[in-house]
Amino acid sequence: MNILRLLRVVFAAGALAAAIPLQAAVAMAPAPFANGNPDLGKPLNDEDCIDCHARRFGGEANRVYFRGERRVHTPGQLLSQVSYCSAELGAGHFPDEEEHIAAYLNKQFYRFK
Numbered sequence: 001m002n003i004l005r006l007l008r009v010v011f012a013a014g015a016l017a018a019a020i021p022l023q024a025a026v027a028m029a030p031a032p033f034a035n036g037n038p039d040l041g042k043p044l045n046d047e048d049c050i051d052c053h054a055r056r057f058g059g060e061a062n063r064v065y066f067r068g069e070r071r072v073h074t075p076g077q078l079l080s081q082v083s084y085c086s087a088e089l090g091a092g093h094f095p096d097e098e099e100h101i102a103a104y105l106n107k108q109f110y111r112f113k
């Protein structure tokens with residue numbers, strides 16, 4: 001085997017090895033809120049969540065999502081915060097509804113991938 005061919009084989013093996021963990025990572029990390037439907041979340045959010053945010057944030061409900069010190073930095077935190085606020089409200093959303101709301105807020109404001 002000449003050196004060029006050897007290099008090509010080593011390079012191909014390296015590329016393959018590099019591709020495997022990447023594929024595994026993609027397969028293991030589904031898109032956030034894969035079971036959430038933003039179109040179902042929007043009306044819940046509009047009905048239950050906007051009034052209080054508007055009261056707390058000087059009449060501008062969406063300001064809660066654009067604060068410098070915003071709390072939510074990961075999809076997991078978003079879902080927790082939706083649960084927390086939903087409980088605060090006493091709205092008693094079901095977990096699937098909370099996921100719809102989170103999917104809507106993600107689409108609209110957070111854009112986690």
Ligand code: HEC
Pocket residue numbers: 045048049050052053056064065067069070071072078081082085086088089091101105
């Ligand atoms: C009783 C008032 C109230 C209601 C009702 C309410 N929220 Fe909130 N929400 C707040 C307050 C106050 C904060 C800011 C908390 C802080 O900064 O510590 C907040 C923060 C949030 C945040 C975090 C924003 C960020 O990134 O900093 C999310 C997400 C959120 N609310 C979602 C919801 C959803 C979804 C609903 C409806 C199910 C809802 N909230 C209903 C008062 C409320």
